Structure formats: C-alpha cells, structure tokens
Amino acid sequence: MNINETLRAFIQQAFQEIFGKKVENIALQATKKEFEGTHTLVVFPFSKELGEKPADIAQKIGNFLVEKCPIVEKCNAVQGFLNISLKKTAWLLVAKQLSEKKHFSLPAKNLKVVVEYSSPNTNKPLHLGHLRNIFLGFSISRMFSAYGYQVHKTQIINDRGIHICKSMLAYELFGKGETPDSSGLKGDHLIGKYYVMFDKLYKEQVQKLIAEGLTEEEAEKRAEAIQKAQEMLVKWEKGDSQVVELWKKLNGWVYEGFNATYAKLGVNFDSVYYESDTYLLGKDIIQEGLEKGIFYKKEDGSIWIDLTAEGLDHKLVLRADGTSVYITQDLGTADLRYKHHQMDKMIYVVGNEQDYHFKVLFLILKKLGRGYADGLHHLSYGMVELPTGKMKSREGTVVDADDLIEEVIGLAKAKTLEKMQAARTESSFSEVEKEKLFEMIGLGALKYFLLKIDPHKKILYNPEESVNFEGDAAPFIQYTHARIRSVLRKAQENNTNASWENYANLHSIEITLIYQLAEYANALQNAVEKYAPYILAQYVYELCKIFSIFYAECPILKAENAEAMQFRLLLCELTAETIKQGMYLLGIDVPEKM
C-alpha cells in the first residue's frame, strides 16, 4: 500500500462523485506541525472551477474520505486546507512494509551515467575547493547508483600545459634532485612548492623589468622565467625526451600524492583520462562542423561559431595556427566518452565559473546532432570562500586539503576524548577503534559541512566555526546512529520476540517517525532529480531530530509492555538503517558506538 496513492485515488473519486468533475494532479503536502493530521489537501485551486467556497469543498471531500476511505481516521477542514489523519492500523501497515527494506535501492534501470569530478591540475596539491567538488561528485555517483543507474566515475587530469612547465622549470633550477622521500613531503606538496617558487621568481623578474621601464604587460611577457617555461612546453609537445622524462617523474609524484588524499577521503574512480592523451582531440569535429556549416572560418584561418541567435557571442573553436583551445578538446573528449561508454547521462562536476563554457559546449554538440547531447549535465557549484575573501593558490590564501583533513580529525579527537572522559567510556574502545572513530567523525563533519549546502550557492568557510560537532552536523547524526545501535545491542541480550501487530497505543511522535522513514524514497528521488545531495543531508538530519524526540519521550527497553517494546525496536532498527543508507549516499560512515 502506498498512502499517497491511496489518498489520491479516493480524493479523485470524491471529486467525481460529489462534483462530477475529473481532477488530475492532486497535490498532497505534509501537514504543518500546529495542525492535527499528517496529510493536507489544498483545495483553493478547485474553488473557481467548482463555483463553491474552498471551506465547503474541503468539508465535503473530508466527509467522503472519512466515510469511504479505509485508511482515513478523521478530516479537519481549515479554510481551504483539508487536514487528514490516518488510522493507526494504516501506520502499522506502513511500518510493516518498511520492515521489508525494499525501498533502499531501486531496481536497475538499464541506464548508464558517467560522472566526472575532481579533475585537478598536476602542479599543486588539492585544496578546499577540490573537496567540495570531490564530495559532490562522489555523493552524486552513489545517489544515482542507489536510484538504479549504472554509474561510471571518472576524472580528467590536467597534466599538461604551461602551468606544469612552471613547476618543472623551478624544479630544474632549484630542485637539486629532491624527491618526496628525501624531502619528506607528499609528492603533490613537493611540486606545489616549486610552483610557488616559480611564481616568486617570475614576479621578481617582472618587477625588475618594470623598474627598467617596461610596461606591466610587456614585462609579464618578456620575463625570462615565463619564456623558459614556454620553451619547455614547446619541447614537451615535440616529444623532447629529457623534458618528457622530467614531466613523467614529477607527475608520477603528484599522482601518488593525490591518491593518498583520495584514499584518506574514501573516494575513488573507475577510470582516469589524461589531457596529455586528449588535448589533440576534437579537430576532426571542427572539420565536421565546417562542412555542416555550423562553424565558419575567418580570414586569418581561425574557426568560429556564431551563437548570437542563442543570445551568446561568437566563440573561437580553433586557433588560426590550427591548434586547439579548451573547447576543442572538450568536444573531442565528449565524443570519446560516448564511444567508451554509450552513456545515457553524463554529469560534469565543475565550478560555476565555467557555466558559460558548458552552456556553449552542450549547445555546439547539440547543433552537431550528437544524440547524447541531451543527456549532458553540468553540475555547477559555487566557490568556497574564506572570511578574508577568495582563495587564490598563488597568493597562498588556499586551505590545503591535507592540512584541513588533519585539522578536522584533530578536532574530532579532542572533542571525542573529552566526551569519553565525561562518560567514562574511553576504556571500552581499543586504540585502533579510537583512531578509526576520530577519523570517521572528523571527515564526516567536513563532508557534511560541504554537502549540506545547495551546490549552486557559494560557501563561506570560517576555520573557527564552520566544522560543527553539534546540531545540524554529521557528528549528531553519527551519534544518533550509535545510540540506536547501543539500544539494539542491549535488546539482543534479552531478546524477546513479541509480536507488535496489535500494538494500539501509537504515540504521535511514533507516527511522525514512521512518516519520515517512509519519506526516504521521496528524498532520494528529489535529490537525484535535482542533482542535490543537500536534500538527502537535510532529510537525514530531520530524521535524527525526530528520532531524538522519540528517544526522549518513549522508553524502548522499558516500554509499557512487550509489544510496545518490540514495535519501538523495529522503529529503532529502521531508523538506524535509514541513517546508515542516507549517510552512505553522502559518502559518510557512521559508527556502531561513540
């Protein structure tokens, strides 16, 4: 039985029999707390069509439901709102259905989605902005998987270009053969160090040239460092073995560093694309577009597309010298992806600064007649900012990912030890268990903080107070789960097997809890359709709040009788399972005890 569908069917019947009207799209919503009931029908929209006062319509529909619909207990018409209360037996039936746990993952749809996320540059370590990207991408992947999609997670690594050459050049100049082992630095941090060194050197040279009388623009072009870096790039493109060897060595270190961070975060990929393999792709598509008359060639030989009819500008797709620009290779990569995966959907997790780029990219693919173009989606998210303003790698105002991870785990450790000492439970955890717990809580808090916000809004990260351990935060959710597991362990010790089928004394908070548990499927669907993990985060948090009230109000192991206890244990089990599943989809683990 599905409550919403049953109610809709009877409401439709009511309109038919009372007013002789067929009504579609009956919207039911959750009843506001201040009113009695759980489901509300808004009848204002029908008032005009039926020529009656909203309150009268509500009253008539209500009377009909009470009389005819077997799951309705009573109805309350308030102005144009009809608040419906269901029979307790209906709620017990819902609980019974939930106990079969079929709602956690949907049947396979035979649809494939490719999710691209993270996609870092190899010249510096990951930072807080990447973390938002990574958590969003990983969570979206799990959500689509639970929703029945076949999911392929991928990243495209930006491993070539002038920025890599900058690090390489600085390493050649100052590196003296330093390695991650000899320096004790993670590979990505080591390379990041040289990137910063390059920038310092470059700025000094620019300043000097300006002092000598050049304009800023000229100085930036003529500085020795940048010219050497460009020479290096040319050599790299020609396949100069010395440059390529250096490139391979340094990139290798960076990958080791990235992989260590990914492992720590608990995320992974099914495949990796490298720009060094794909940067020449897309030129044949340009040719195809020219032949189809979608692109046009300027006198200098550069190739463009006119998007003014779509309210956009003219856009360059190939340089006059025949080399690619960013969008050229993205066109090629899209085709390549489709060749590899024949996906129905492709989600690019990329910051909102590239909104325009993706708009153009999708539009061009559509004009080219690519069938897969309709399935492309840019999951755009806002920047993470600091109270001092935007993060800029070159200015050293970034929050490094590895540092941040250590920091939140440290905070979690301090907080957890404090709690354990207060409760005198520390001795019941082994050292290994404790370390694992600190990590789970620290990372959970960080992930939740970044995921609980609507992606298209920017995030303000305040190091002092952003990662919470109380209230609307992961530790509260993890704590709720641990609490439930504790009760369930105790219940097992003196296991009873009473039936709750005739449990009649259903408390109102128990109804609220069942209602919320049954909402899981809706929350998942809503989150998937909107590409929005925050909807799921919000759902789980709400569930935990409801459970906490239930926990405070309804004794479980000391319930008034055996059937009440058994029923509440079922609610506990379902809540724990729902929390665990929901958090899993966010990429967050929950502990058995804490």
Added chain:
RNA sequence: GGUUCCGUAGCUCAACUGGAUAGAGCAACUGCCUUCUAAGCAGUAGGUUACAGGUUCGAUUCCUGUCGGAAUCACCA
C-alpha cells in the same frame, strides 16, 4: 556595458517548485543526567524575506524595475 547566479534572524543555512502564523543550527538566556549514550531533550528571545511595483483567493518562490555581491563575456585551462 551584455549575460548568468546570489541577497531570508547577529552568524551559517532551509522552506517539498505558488499555500496556513517563513523554519533549523550556531551564538545568548532558562530548565532536564541514581532510568535505554546529555554530541541529546524541553523552553525564551531573535524577521518589513535587499528595496519598489505587478500578476491572484494567496508571493521568500513567478514578472518588471532599482540597489548590493559574485562569476563570465580570452587565440588560459
């Protein structure tokens, strides 16, 4: 200048796609641990939803305009 996104309590965020008296969490204040884990629960206080119009039974939500913030409009990626 054009385009897009954002503006909600002191702070950080919600509001089920147009519904009822706009809700949570931090921070502040008051209670509750000899009873299943107090990272919790109960309560107080905090709002002209940036501003001005419009659409209608009804607007934080849709439309127009104004103000403020951000991004983008690169032969960078």
